[in-house]
Amino acid sequence: MLMPILQVNSEDIPEYAVVCGDPKRAEVISGKLDDVRELAFSREYRTFVGTYQGVKLAVTSHGVGSPGAAVCFEELIRAGAKTLIRVGTAGSYHADIPAGSLVVSTAAVRTDGLTRQLVPDGFPAVADSEVAEALYESALSIGEGVVRKGITVTLDVFFNGVEKVPHQKYKAAGALGVEMEIAALYVVAAIRGVRAGAIVAMDGFADADLAAEYDPNTNVVADAVEREINAALQAVVKLAK
Numbered sequence: 356m357l358m359p360i361l362q363v364n365s366e367d368i369p370e371y372a373v374v375c376g377d378p379k380r381a382e383v384i385s386g387k388l389d390d391v392r393e394l395a396f397s398r399e400y401r402t403f404v405g406t407y408q409g410v411k412l413a414v415t416s417h418g419v420g421s422p423g424a425a426v427c428f429e430e431l432i433r434a435g436a437k438t439l440i441r442v443g444t445a446g447s448y449h450a451d452i453p454a455g456s457l458v459v460s461t462a463a464v465r466t467d468g469l470t471r472q473l474v475p476d477g478f479p480a481v482a483d484s485e486v487a488e489a490l491y492e493s494a495l496s497i498g499e500g501v502v503r504k505g506i507t508v509t510l511d512v513f514f515n516g517v518e519k520v521p522h523q524k525y526k527a528a529g530a531l532g533v534e535m536e537i538a539a540l541y542v543v544a545a546i547r548g549v550r551a552g553a554i555v556a557m558d559g560f561a562d563a564d565l566a567a568e569y570d571p572n573t574n575v576v577a578d579a580v581e582r583e584i585n586a587a588l589q590a591v592v593k594l595a596k
């Protein structure tokens with residue numbers, strides 16, 4: 356069956372899917388696969404399939420923000436994906452988790468609008484524990500840089516408006532950093548009965564003035580993205596055993 360938005364056929368989608376915001380990152384991930392094929396590039400959704408150490412997987416970009424990303428997660432699941440891993444970037448709340456660090460998200464604060472329209476207030480957005488553990492072990496085994504696991508915050512806003520995002524409160528409550536799609540991934544996975552996890556590379560500090568200082572295009576961030584891609588692919592292999 357053809358998925359109307361991703362423009363992929365369900366016959367082509369395997370049980371494992373690695374997802375990321377940026378279509379270019381999807382292409383980089385696909386470059387690590389054997390027998391790789393590009394299935395579609397529809398809107399912001401670019402999908403490849405291939406194998407990694409013998410395990411079949413799809414790689415799809417989901418764009419920026421929860422509503423569009425949820426379309427991607429839903430269609431991948433409808434097409435047959437049973438384990439979804441997000442490989443993303445995030446802003447850090449902590450000086451000891453600087454740019455270049457990796458964080459495995461064990462749960463996400465639902466400050467987004469999308470999941471409020473999917474599930475009631477109080478419903479948690481949590482990673483599958485096996486997926487999170489496989490990601491954490493794989494990231495640690497790569498052996499470079501800071502690797503942490505913990506709660507992340509999913510926002511809809513990237514650049515501040517007149518309202519202020521209460522970053523200090525999330526930080527005081529123990530959140531490690533902020534990004535824009537993990538809560539959607541965890542809630543959609545929960546509703547559809549599949550497993551999901553996420554790893555993010557920190558690309559700066561989220562409570563800095565983003566407009567003036569945000570620069571995700573540094574070598575430090577690129578190295579961390581490379582490590583998290585390798586960690587995610589190793590995690591897929593572990594989980595498939």
Ligand SMILES: O=P(O)(O)O[C@H]1O[C@H](CO)[C@@H](O)[C@H]1O
Nearest residue numbers: 375376419443444534535536
């Ligand atoms: O690097 P990706 O996967 O896109 O993730 C983060 O980067 C984007 C913001 O620049 C948002 O999508 C956020 O979640």
Ligand SMILES: O=c1cc[nH]c(=O)[nH]1
Nearest residue numbers: 444445446534535561
């Ligand atoms: O959403 C995001 C992603 C990366 N860095 C941030 O500060 N925010």
